[in-house]
Amino acid sequence: MSVMDLFKTEVENAVKTALEKIGTNTSFIVEVPSVETADLAVPCFLMSKVLRAAPNDIAKKLAEMIKPSGMISDVNALNGYLNFSMDRSQLVTGTMNDVLLAGDKYGNKVSNGIRVNVEHTSANPTGPIHVGRARNPIIGDTLARCLSMCGYDVSTEYYVNDVGKQAVILAWGVNNISEETINKDTCNATAKDCHKADHKFVTNYRIANKMMEEDPEVQEQISIMLRKFEVGDANTVFNVRKIVEAMLGGMKETLANINVFIDTYTWESKFIIDGSAKKIVENLKKSKYAKHESDGAYYVDLKDFDVHGKNTKFIFTRADGTTLYTTRDLAYHMDKFKRSDKVIDVLGEDQKLGSKQLCSALQILGCNKKPDTMFYAFVSLPEGRMSTRKGVVVYLDDLIDEAISRAYSEIKSRRSDMSEEKIRDIAKIIGVGAIRYNIIRVQPEKQFVFKWEEALNFDGNSGPFLQYSYARACSILRKAGKFREVVDASKLTDECEIKLVKVISKFSNVIELAGEMKYVHKLPAYGHELAVAFNQFYASVPVLNSDEERDARITLVKCTKIVLNNVLNCLGMGAPEEM
């Protein structure tokens, strides 16, 4: 339990006792106030009806009854609020001891044994990951890290769409389009990293799509291939699988470059091969909601499931009896439920209706679980939506390269003393950090227009700002040499020192919000607040050049360094000792 939690409990008890004395057990809440004048506050507006008195009079009365004791150093009434201040000395010692004791585990909750499966990214393996969808791995990975800190047993997963028309078009393109045609292609997407399979084959995919539209002959060939694929022709299935695997390899490389590593890759074709998708079809057919078209395609009618208008027809098998993506997705979710206690899907907002239909179908199948969902709006270009097929994209690989090269020149211009190799290593940490931070800092459901100058922002509310503060803390500790690690509140009384400790003490609450409520964007905001508090401390009091406060202040720097490191780690960003 953190110092703030202990304080909150104490305030709760004090208020409860006071209310009992005036003969009521009316409920109340203890909140963190929006103003700086108190550490915790109890609004008295709701009590005013029950107690038939003005809010501020109630607050005054309670303030008189509660005497400062324990962690409560001051109680007062203001504007209808009952305000509490926490004893500075206990705040400082309690918080700093917690941090020093827990170290890189500070902010972690004890393991609760609950298995959470986080499915994210799951991008179609028909082209490189572009920034339009780059929110997915970053949100998913950050959420997974936060849940892990909240004590969950987390497993991440990518669903690979290796079935269907898109995959077949890709394979046809790779098999039939000559190197010469590829070389002549002029597409405005940069795709400079041509050694990667995803960048190489996306051109085949794009051209194949175009040829299919223009040439009935090509369309026929692809149809034949698709039919062969669907009846399980060994050569065709093997051929598609091999190409998709190569594609996915390139995409994994991109993910690794932004520190995203996924535990399990589950292939969609699995649910055809093991027959579980067919079983879903049979079970759905038995339900009272099942109906069929005259030619034999089946659907369930979802009008009783809060699905409106024309969207109620949820088709789950074709006229020829084959399964559809949605059917296989149902089988996939049933499979995930077997392996985990909680299932979270991180999806693009285009999947909202599909996800709702999936949940309804799960209910019809008698499944009592459903996935938690987290939707994000697409990142678009100033000229509109990105499209792999049309080649209107900014690839994530290009963004990474650009950010790293920008970081490289920044470091180069500041540090003449650093080796080339070291500059390159740090540039990668800074560049990738800037991208992850910039994407995660915005609430997922807000639409986002991609602008290079914003994506590469290194000042103010940015990843590099956090990393810089961390590097500064490391530098002070390096220069400090030997010091006595002391937690001495009597030496840390400056306003900015108290402020810094207060911010540090909030960390575990932020982790809880980010994990349990899935408010991942709270994390970068917190990191920024912490870095600002540290910089203010740094600017207003000397650390190494102080006398009797020296050890206490260096210890506070060490605490800050630990928490900044934990924040960076949770954001999937590197923590550079220097930059």
Next chain:
RNA sequence: GGGCUUGUAGGGUAGUGGAUCAUCCUUUCGACCUUCGGAGUCGAUGACCCGGGUUCGAAUCCCGGCAAGCUCACCA
């Protein structure tokens, strides 16, 4: 046309019933310090889409507009 989501200073963004100042970044203007790392600190300017309603109190909730995004396949 139906459904879902979003609308906050010049640009971006937090806050989703409560406290004489609505957060933070950027831009613009001014200052600090050029010292333990200036990718810094302090100050100024500037905003709740529009119209009703509910409430002691609304950026926040409800209704009606307007604008943007997504969606409404025997695609994945």
